[in-house]
Every structure is written in C-alpha cells, then in structure tokens.
C-alpha cells in the first residue's frame with residue numbers, strides 16, 4: 001500500500017491524500033456505520049478522478065465515492081478492513097455552463113445542492129431538487145442516490161431532473177453523456193443506469209441539470225387534520241384545485257412535533273392546541289401572489305367546510321414560511337438527539353397510506369409496550385419515513401437489538417401493499433437484508449450482470465447494492 005499512496009500523492013499532491021484525522025469521512029451522518037479507510041483522496045477534476053481510478057484498479061484497491069456524506073444508509077462509508085479508499089468529490093465544485101435558452105445548467109458533481117439552487121435563482125430559474133440536507137449534500141450524491149425530497153410531487157425525483165452525465169468508469173475511462181437533449185432515442189439510456197447506482201458502477205463527475213421558470217408567488221400553510229385518510233383526501237382536493245401549482249404535501253405526526261419541540265424549544269407553534277396529524281402544504285407559480293393566495297384559500301375553505309382539516313395557518317411572510325418548513329426539516333435532527341430509532345423509508349400507493357398506518361401501528365404496539373412510531377414525510381408521493389423510536393426505559397443498545405424484528409413487522413407490511421422498502425434513501429449497507437428478503441431474485445440477477453459487465457473486479461463501492 002505504500003507504493004499506492006506514493007503514487008496517489010504524486011497525482012494529487014500530498015495535501016489531498018489524507019491518512020490521518022479521517023473521522024469525518026469514516027462515519028455516516030447518523031453515526032450508525034463506522035469504517036476504517038486506508039486514505040481519503042481528494043481529486044480536483046475529472047482527469048484526476050480518472051487517473052485515481054486507474055491507479056486503484058492497478059493496485060486492486062476498492063473505492064468508496066463520497067459526496068456530502070449526508071446519506072442515511074451507510075452507502076458512502078468504507079468497511080473496516082483498512083483497505084478501501086474514500087474518494088471525496090468536494091473539490092469538483094465548478095459550475096461549467098448555464099444555458100438559459102435550453103434551460104440547463106452543467107455542474108461538477110461536488111457542487112453543493114444549495115449552491116446550485118442559488119445559481120439557478122440568480123438566473124431567474126429554479127432548480128427544484130430540495131431536501132433538508134441541501135446545505136451540505138452534493139449533486140453527485142443526489143444523483144447517485146436518486147434523491148427525492150420535498151418537491152417530487154411537482155418536479156419528480158432527481159432522475160427526472162438530470163439530462164446528461166459524465167461518469168468515470170471502473171476502468172478509468174470517461175463516459176461523456178453530457179448532452180442537454182430533451183429527446184434522444186439512440187439506444188439504451190445509459191445515464192439512467194448510473195442514477196441511483198450508489199457509486200457501484202462508476203464515479204459521477206458532472207451533470208447537465210434541468211432548470212425551470214422561477215416561481216414568484218409562493219404560499220406555505222400548515223393544517224391540522226384528524227387522520228391520514230383526511231390527509232390524502234385533502235391532497236386530492238388541493239391538487240384538483242391548484243393543479244401543477246401544488247408543489248409539496250408533507251405529513252407530520254404529533255410525535256414529530258413533540259420531538260422537535262423537546263429538542264428545539266424555540267420552534268414556534270403555528271397551530272393552537274394539539275393535533276394527531278399536521279400537513280405542510282406549498283403552492284407556487286409564476287403569476288401574481290394575490291391570485292395564488294386566493295385559489296389556495298378557497299381550496300382550504302372547502303377543506304374546512306367538509307371537515308378534512310380542523311385548523312390551518314397560512315404563512316404571512318417569507319420568514320414565517322421558512323419557520324414552517326424548519327419545523328418539518330428539523331425532524332431528522334430531533335430524532336438524532338432522541339437516540340436510537342429504527343428507520344424506514346417506505347413507499348406505498350398514496351391511496352394505501354391510511355390503511356397501512358392503521359395496520360402497522362397496532363402491530364408495533366402489540367409487540368412493544370410504549371413504542372413510539374415517528375411518522376412523517378412525503379405523503380404526496382406515497383413516501384413515509386416510518387421510524388420506530390424506543391419505548392421509555394429501553395436503552396439505545398437494547399433497542400438496536402430489536403432492529404430485525406421491527407424491520408420484519410414494518411417491511412413485511414410494505415410488501416403486502418406492493419410497496420418499496422427504500423423509497424428515496426437507497427440501500428447502502430442498511431438495506432442488505434431487505435434487499436435479499438424482498439427484491440425479486442431475477443431483478444437482483446439482472447443487476448448483478450450489469451455490475452459484472454462494468455466492474456468485473458468489484459472495486460466500486462463493494463458491499464453496497466449488490467449483496468452476497
């Protein structure tokens with residue numbers, strides 16, 4: 001390995017081959033997975049990435065690509081063998097080109113998501129991918145995980161927002177798919193293969209991203225509702241009244257609100273009293289603020305009249321809107337403070353959400369007295385973060401021991417609803433068992449063949465996505 005490191009230093013310079021003080025790269029955001037990298041390599045551009053990949057192939061050193069390291073599944077965390085390198089993309093941070101007439105932006109993979117949103121806004125455009133970790137996650141990581149977030153309802157997943165890609169293949173060749181085309185039927189769409197591949201097929205070094213007109217009118221509201229059934233009926237009502245202007249619909253259970261209040265007591269209350277469920281809604285468009293507000297309010301009046309909601313607060317300033325969003329986006333952090341919780345990132349058809357919740361919550365209570373389901377998320381997409389927090393009196397360690405049993409309760413139900421056991425976070429190291437238990441063998445076999453064709457030595461993020 002000394003020869004490998006010497007050559008890596010010759011390629012990148014000493015300052016960008018780190019072998020000490022690697023804690024920040026060795027563990028995931030939740031602190032659930034902790035590895036022991038041989039080194040952290042920090043290339044500056046596509047050429048350096050390609051040279052490093054060739055060097056790693058020559059020395060049979062496996063590579064764990066890492067972006068902002070905000071992933072929820074340990075996908076960017078190396079194993080503990082001390083033989084894997086972390087390839088950190090943060091120095092690839094240039095905006096290469098903005099094409100306003102084509103409505104596209106070409107950016108390096110290490111650009112921070114929020115920076116891309118800001119650059120788009122500076123050109124009076126919207127880059128709509130939006131999630132709680134946007135201040136630190138990178139577009140390469142978003143693409144590698146096919147991130148979802150809070151505007152999927154209107155704009156789709158990352159997959160729908162990427163028009164072109166540049167990828168360094170496992171043999172070090174650079175695959176240039178950086179085309180800004182809205183139509184291109186010239187064979188297999190290779191770009192889609194790399195989106196959501198979690199670093200197992202190659203290293204994404206740049207992307208052509210889709211831009212949209214920037215909305216100038218925005219309405220954000222928090223409503224109280226009595227049940228998930230009312231929530232999804234509200235969703236249908238709002239969509240029928242607002243159409244594509246309706247951009248976000250996030251369900252929040254009372255346990256989430258209580259947890260955020262406990263760990264972030266400065267969080268304002270937007271609704272008086274206690275409510276079993278709240279819903280955060282957002283609409284936006286390019287027209288007049290007043291017109292959008294009027295349409296939004298009229299739909300809410302119908303919802304109040306028909307009893308779909310009990311109360312509602314509409315943000316009256318950008319500050320207040322940001323506060324409502326902060327209540328929602330602080331939930332993951334509050335859960336971190338609260339200690340062990342067994343996470344699920346599931347999807348079922350939107351219409352199945354109420355029955356799914358009604359079925360699984362009692363199963364959990366029957367299994368564990370005092371268990372705390374912490375349910376929130378992108379209800380408009382059928383995607384819930386269905387987390388299970390420990391009952392009072394349980395230690396974090398004892399609760400972690402229950403992971404397999406709890407996963408079986410929740411994920412067997414997901415399978416009964418023809419749902420997904422990983423809707424937006426991906427697989428990483430966390431979903432190995434679920435993949436083996438629920439994913440059809442033929443689907444796994446086809447994936448394995450693709451992996452074998454592109455990465456026969458299995459040097460790209462081994463132990464993730466392709467298991468066993």
Ligand code: FAD
Pocket residue numbers: 029064065066067068069070071072074075076089109130131132133136137138139140141142143144145146147148149150198199200202203204205332333424425428461464
């Ligand atoms: P990392 O965590 O660094 O890596 C994730 C995976 O991608 C790993 O497998 C890694 O090997 C691979 N990878 C990274 N960069 C590259 C590259 N350039 N080429 C090839 N492979 C690469 N996710 C959602 O989908 N929706 C949400 O709403 C959401 N909210 C979140 C809120 C919080 C507070 C946090 C902490 C996380 C949230 N996430 C969410 C999860 C996470 O932010 C996303 O998965 C994000 O896309 C990961 O980006 P990253 O740059 O941090 O990637």
Ligand code: MLT
Pocket residue numbers: 072132329331332345377385
């Ligand atoms: C979210 O929607 O907040 C995230 O996906 C993070 C989480 O599940 O904790």
Ligand code: ZN
Pocket residue numbers: 149377378385424
């Ligand atoms: Zn989410």
